[in-house]
Amino acid sequence: xxxxxxxADERSDGPLxxxxxxxxxxxxxxxxxxxxxxxxxxxAFVDVGRGATEPVLGPDLDRDxxxxxxxxxxxxxxxxxxxxxxxxxxxxxxxxxxxxRVVDLRVLGARPVLPLAELAYRLSLPLRPRLARLIARLR
Numbered sequence: 001x002x003x004x005x006x007x008a009d010e011r012s013d014g015p016l017x018x019x020x021x022x023x024x025x026x027x028x029x030x031x032x033x034x035x036x037x038x039x040x041x042x043x044a045f046v047d048v049g050r051g052a053t054e055p056v057l058g059p060d061l062d063r064d065x066x067x068x069x070x071x072x073x074x075x076x077x078x079x080x081x082x083x084x085x086x087x088x089x090x091x092x093x094x095x096x097x098x099x100x101r102v103v104d105l106r107v108l109g110a111r112p113v114l115p116l117a118e119l120a121y122r123l124s125l126p127l128r129p130r131l132a133r134l135i136a137r138l139r
Contacts, residue, residue: 015042016092017073019057019066022047025139026132039093069125083117 018034021027031045046055048066057066060079065071072085080088087103090096105113 015044015075016089017044017046018089019046019048019055019061019071019073021049021067023049023051024128024132025135026128029135034089034093034096037093037095039095042092043089070121083114083121086121087114087117 018031020031022031034040034043035045046057048055048057048063050063050067054063057063058073058077058079061071061073069081070085071079071081072088073079074088083103087100090100090103103113103117104111
C-alpha cells in the first residue's frame with residue numbers, strides 16, 4: 001500500500017526512516033520533539049529539505065513528493081504517508097504509543113479513526129506555510 005494507510009500486518013516494528021522538511025520551522029520543531037523521546041534511537045530522521053544534500057529516498061519517493069506529505073519507511077522498505085505515517089512513528093516512540101492506539105482503534109473490524117485523522121492531516125496541509133511563518137517569527 002505505497003502512500004496510503006497501512007494495515008497492522010503491513011507495518012514493521014523495526015527501525016524507521018522519517019522524511020521531513022528541515023527548512024520548515026514547523027516540521028523542524030515537531031521532529032525536534034520526537035528526537036528527544038525515548039525510542040528515538042530506532043528512528044533515522046532524514047532531512048529532505050531544499051537546503052539539505054539530496055538524500056536517497058528510494059525509487060518510489062522523490063524529494064518533491066517527500067516535501068508535500070509526511071512519509072516514513074519501515075525497515076522492510078514499505079513507504080507510508082500521511083496520518084498512517086504519523087501513527088507508525090508514534091508506535092515506535094513509547095511515550096506516543098497511546099496515540100497510535102487511538103488512530104489504530106478497531107470497531108467491528110474497521111479502523112474509523114484513521115480516515116478521520118487522514119482528513120484532518122489533509123486539511124492541515126494548506127495551513128502549514130502559515131504556521132511555519134508564525135513559528136519562525138516566535139523563535
